[in-house]
Amino acid sequence: MQYKKKDQQLEVVLPGDFNLKAVRQISELLGDRKELKVDLENSRFVNSKAVIFLHNLMIAEPAVVVKLKNPPKVFYELISTLGLHKEWDLDHIIEP
Amino acid sequence: MEAHIYIEARLGILGSVTDFTYKWCVNMGLDQTDAARMALAVDEILTDILLYAFRDETGYVEIWYQYTFSEIEIIIQEMGEPFDPGRHPYSAEKAIHENDFEGACLEVVRKMTDHFLFLNRGKDGKEFRLVKRFASLDIRDHFAAPLEEQDFDVEPEPDENYLLTPVTSEDAEDIAKLIYRSYSYSYPKEELYFPNLIDMAIRHEYKFGTIVRTVSGGPAGYFAVVKSTDSMIGEVGHAVVSPPHRKRGLMKRMMNKLIEMSRQRGLLGLFGEALTIHTFSQKVNEKFGFKSTAMVIATSPKRTFKGMETELSDIMSVVIDFLPLTKRWRKPIILPETYANLLSEIYSQFEHVPKVTAGKEKSDSEPIKTNLDLNISYEKNSVLIIVRDVGSTFEASCKRLLRSIEELEMTSVYIDLPLNESRTNSAIQWLKEREFILAGLMPLFHKETDYFRMQRIRAEVDFDIIQTYTEIAGKLKETIKNEYNAIQKKGSTA
DSSP states (O other): OEEEEOSSEEEEEOSSOBOHHHHHHHHHHHTTOSEEEEEOTTOSOBOHHHHHHHHHHHHSSSOOEEEEESOOHHHHHHHHHTTOTTTSOHHHHEEO | OOEEEEEEOOHHHHHHHHHHHHHHHHHHTOOHHHHHHHHHHHHHHHHHIIIIISTTSOOEEEEEEEEOSSEEEEEEEEOOSOOOGGGOOOOHHHHHHHOOOTTHHHHHHHHHSSEEEEEEOGGGOEEEEEEEEOOOOOGGGGOSSOOOGGGSOOSOOOGGGOEEEEOOGGGHHHHHHHHHHHHTTOOSOGGGGOHHHHHHHHHTTSEEEEEEEOTTSOEEEEEEEEEOSSSSEEEEEEEEEOGGGOSSSHHHHHHHHHHHHHHHTTOSEEEEEEESSSSHHHHHHHHTTOEEEEEEOOBOOOOOOTTOSSOOOSBOOEEEEEEEOOSOOSSOBOOOGGGHHHHHHHHTTSSSOOOBOOOOTTOTTSOSSOEEEEEEETTTTEEEEEEEEOOTTHHHHHHHHHHHHHTTOOSEEEEEEETTOTTHHHHHHHHHTTTOEEEEEEEEEETTEEEEEEEEEOSOOOGGGOOOOSHHHHHHHHHHHHHHHHHHHHHHHO
16 A cells, blocks of 8 residues: 655545455554545545445544545445445545 | 355455455346445445354355356355344434444445345354345336337248357347347346346356257357256257247257257256146147146246236246256155155156165265255245255254245245265155145255255145146146145144
């Protein structure tokens, strides 16, 4: 997994799918940083454990700012299936 | 290509399994998005198995990847902690307001698949079945209205000018058009209306066959063998000769070619499923040396095809006709007492018969453990249970499996029992007490072994519309009818 740590930010480029293993690795790397950027260019899917992980980061006190780049099509279906499409501010979460 | 993997349930292997799933799905013909959906569904289930079924213990998971012309099915089996998905429904409200995501995994699996089934088989473990149907272009969409005769090669060529060649994937569209133009909407094997599905089946060598063309290149006939994935036999089916080219002996030429091609490929036998709404196919099979061995009462869900006012019939009973391509049956058989005479008569039709040995219960060489495989046909609303080993636990295992599929409310349940195991005799008795009736002999049907099929039908069967041609088929029909009526009578007096 490629990553860059800045003061308050962790930037990750996932080599594969955003699954439980990736969640655990990111969680370890993130520590108490305030911003997480994940590039999903190589991901075919994001699983529900990853979505729950991101959701918990975003509603935590203090909250972590989550940014996602290049999410696969299936990601949007998953968010909608879990009923989070209205809850998540996708315009801000998804980076162009 | 079917696949089977056996893995240890640990986090490090999840990525490899989902990679394999994705690639297998793409190779089998799913588009990349559908393949990603299936990979996600498998990942969701395996992740939950890893987290909750085995917790800190070492556990193992078996996954089967199965392909048919119209869909793929992935079956995940594990023996971890008991679990009832019905007790863990997902609620988006709870997720948002209480941060409770319980049931999210299966909610995602349901959404990503076309059909999801969970079976609790008690001591035999749990089973997750994920189905995705192929999204293909239907040849019927090419035509706004039924074709007129002039759309086809109206002028038949002289007989000597027909050309028979083995089919290739490039023939797929012509085959679909041939089916449509010859049968309109009424051909029972619906996958033949989809060029992509035909193309895929030929490329993966699930079927082989021959196509007849006129000298101008127009398709006139097609006949194929669908190879069994479980035994070295094949089904002759998918036969069509377009109306302007009929009565020219094309079917005979193609059948002879198919038999020759089957021998070249080392198949041990061919079988046909001849519809019983008429005797035409049964007559053709008999002419080519096929012998009737079973009658399978089947129903298919009523469906209305595009452009049709009426629904197709839901009765699809068939006679199984078998043609051995080998002189030697490899495995000896044990005749079960109840059907010994009938089976002897069925076998006596063949020039060469398997060696019959005396059955002795609880033979030392026979397995203790029962091994049951389950095949579900959602399209036909039926289930086939293949008994690989009739162990001493047969009754308990079979009872658990039947209970687990009870809520599916399948119209037909078939059970294939191996005729080379002595416990089959008592298994038949046990099944008869549970409303199973005769179907007949399924020669070399699984792992090159002769099987005995029983069937349980939860539908009204009108035996008057079932037509048989051969003497044996007639006897099978009579026995099945009597057993069916006895069960109906018992049910009405209970």
